[in-house]
Amino acid sequence: xxxxxxxxxxxxxxxxxxxxxxxxVRLAALLDEGSIRxxxxxxxxxxxxxxxxxxxxxxxxxxxxxxxxxxxxxxxGCEHIVHAYDVAVRERVxxxxxxxxxxxxxxxxxxxxxxxxxxxxxxTRASGVVPQLSVVVGxxxxxxxxxxxxxxxxxxxxEGRIFVTGPDVVRSVTGEQIDMAALGGPEPHSxxxxxxxxxxxxxxxxxxxxxxxxxxxxxxxxxxxEVDEVDFSDLLPESARRxxxxxxxxxxxxxxxxxELHPKWAPNIVTTLGRLxxxxxxxxxxxxxxxxxxxxxxxxxxxxRFVRMCDAFGVPLVVLVxxxxxxxxxxxxxxxxxxRGAKLLHAFAEASVPRVTLVTRKAYGGAYIAMNSRxxxxxxxxxxxxxxxxxxxxxxxxxxxxxxxxxxxxxxERAALETKLAEEHEILAGGLDRAIELxxxxxxxxxxxxxxxxxxVLAQATxxxxxxxxxxx
Amino acid sequence: MAEVRAEMVANVxxxxxxxxxxxxxxxxxxxxxxMKMEIPVLAEDDGVVAQLKVAEGDVIQEGDLxxxxx
Numbered sequence: 001x002x003x004x005x006x007x008x009x010x011x012x013x014x015x016x017x018x019x020x021x022x023x024x025v026r027l028a029a030l031l032d033e034g035s036i037r038x039x040x041x042x043x044x045x046x047x048x049x050x051x052x053x054x055x056x057x058x059x060x061x062x063x064x065x066x067x068x069x070x071x072x073x074x075x076x077g078c079e080h081i082v083h084a085y086d087v088a089v090r091e092r093v094x095x096x097x098x099x100x101x102x103x104x105x106x107x108x109x110x111x112x113x114x115x116x117x118x119x120x121x122x123x124t125r126a127s128g129v130v131p132q133l134s135v136v137v138g139x140x141x142x143x144x145x146x147x148x149x150x151x152x153x154x155x156x157x158x159e160g161r162i163f164v165t166g167p168d169v170v171r172s173v174t175g176e177q178i179d180m181a182a183l184g185g186p187e188p189h190s191x192x193x194x195x196x197x198x199x200x201x202x203x204x205x206x207x208x209x210x211x212x213x214x215x216x217x218x219x220x221x222x223x224x225x226e227v228d229e230v231d232f233s234d235l236l237p238e239s240a241r242r243x244x245x246x247x248x249x250x251x252x253x254x255x256x257x258x259x260e261l262h263p264k265w266a267p268n269i270v271t272t273l274g275r276l277x278x279x280x281x282x283x284x285x286x287x288x289x290x291x292x293x294x295x296x297x298x299x300x301x302x303x304x305r306f307v308r309m310c311d312a313f314g315v316p317l318v319v320l321v322x323x324x325x326x327x328x329x330x331x332x333x334x335x336x337x338x339x340r341g342a343k344l345l346h347a348f349a350e351a352s353v354p355r356v357t358l359v360t361r362k363a364y365g366g367a368y369i370a371m372n373s374r375x376x377x378x379x380x381x382x383x384x385x386x387x388x389x390x391x392x393x394x395x396x397x398x399x400x401x402x403x404x405x406x407x408x409x410x411x412x413e414r415a416a417l418e419t420k421l422a423e424e425h426e427i428l429a430g431g432l433d434r435a436i437e438l439x440x441x442x443x444x445x446x447x448x449x450x451x452x453x454x455x456x457v458l459a460q461a462t463x464x465x466x467x468x469x470x471x472x473x
Numbered sequence: 474m475a476e477v478r479a480e481m482v483a484n485v486x487x488x489x490x491x492x493x494x495x496x497x498x499x500x501x502x503x504x505x506x507x508m509k510m511e512i513p514v515l516a517e518d519d520g521v522v523a524q525l526k527v528a529e530g531d532v533i534q535e536g537d538l539x540x541x542x543x
Contacts, residue, residue: 191517239511241509241510241511242511243510243511243512243513288510289513289515291480291481291512292507292508292510292511292512293510294481294508294510324508324509324510325508327481327508328481328482328508329481329482329535330535331535331536332535393509395509396509
């Protein structure tokens with residue numbers, strides 16, 4: 001079950017000039033060779049659905065037929081999608097939708113709207129029951145935009161476009177001049193909107209990514225505790241203030257590079273699906289390289305949705321913490337950092353899956369709590385030896401707690417006093433030793449024994465799965 | 474043309490590029506200091522630094538223009 005990227009997608013040789021928009025061609029590129037079995041008739045409904053396999057894992061798939069009215073969704077095509085969902089839920093297998101559709105069929109009027117709504121209802125019923133992936137390979141507008149948006153993971157090919165209303169309507173209503181790519185292509189959706197989880201270089205690459213994710217979610221495997229160790233000692237910079245990229249840690253923790261979701265949106269937190277000891281895990285990591293690793297409204301929301309998705313499908317979580325706090329600022333407060341930040345608290349506190357926290361360098365304030373702390377129900381909390389855990393940094397703390405004392409001191413002595421008070425405060429507040437005494441950190445581990453320590457906890461934990469859907473937070 | 478704007482309130486601690494420099498996606502342009510952390514500001518496109526709007530020691534607000542990459 002490896003070498004996915006080298007998979008050769010065979011072109012159909014018998015049909016010389018096969019239409020690349022033919023759903024049979026698209027589904028054949030997505031599925032294992034020869035595994036496709038249609039579950040709806042080849043008709044003019046605009047949708048074709050099938051069962052098949054990816055790396056041997058059974059899946060249900062459906063695809064817009066962009067050759068018929070631009071893939072527009074009529075009542076018959078929508079019934080096909082609902083049927084595909086019924087089969088996927090009955091068989092308990094992942095469902096992958098391939099989208100290239102202008103939305104509801106205009107000619108059918110309200111009947112098509114009713115049908116599209118039935119698709120949304122079927123998707124929502126299946127939410128958290130079976131993994132749902134969407135691959136958007138062409139324009140997906142209106143109802144065809146909200147279809148993928150309701151699913152767990154959205155993959156966008158280079159020619160994929162997602163928007164509620166296209167450039168013409170935008171121009172006539174708001175006067176804004178914009179083309180399809182700038183409105184709903186890979187650039188805006190990867191960096192700004194958070195609509196798309198994975199941007200693919202080509203349509204073929206989009207299918208490769210969908211296959212990898214379907215196997216990760218559909219065939220999670222059993223964890224082995226004999227894992228090779230990786231020495232992460234050199235990862236942290238000498239200065240505790242210095243930024244570094246957390247991605248090498250995420251990569252080194254996994255058996256092989258995983259699939260990072262939302263890599264460019266809210267990059268101050270990293271969310272990656274991969275395998276540890278052969279078992280699928282979800283890794284969540286603060287990235288000090290971006291915004292100092294602070295949590296903010298967008299990153300909390302991104303992580304919360306990832307936590308809930310993993311919990312819904314029984315994927316254990318590994319949480320790598322190096323966080324200076326929630327990001328302060330007027331923009332953040334007005335952006336709803338309180339409301340959106342609360343989603344992450346809720347997601348972790350609600351989660352049933354085994355979830356291990358490793359504090360690598362520091363965990364301060366409200367963000368300490370939010371990053372799967374003991375109080376929120378972490379299965380195990382590890383820390384590397386140099387970790388600091390506190391409400392805030394010692395200097396910042398004494399500037400508040402000892403404000404009067406500092407102000408009363410002569411100016412030339414103030415810096416020395418501040419240092420002395422900060423040292424005293426650290427002894428009093430306790431840092432890591434106090435955290436262990438309180439039981440909020442279970443164990444200090446060395447960077448070079450990290451993989452095994454985490455794998456053993458996950459192997460011993462009782463498997464569990466949250467009983468909830470995965471609302472697109 | 475890509476504008477690089479501050480994502481948070483911060484002090485400008487170090488400026489690593491000058492106008493006219495060529496930069497690549499991922500290069501560090503300036504290092505800010507905030508939340509007691511050094512926070513690098515990265516180029517998100519390849520190009521040339523057409524404008525540089527900050528100097529070391531400046532205090533910048535969220536949304537302030539730091540540089541323009543062309």
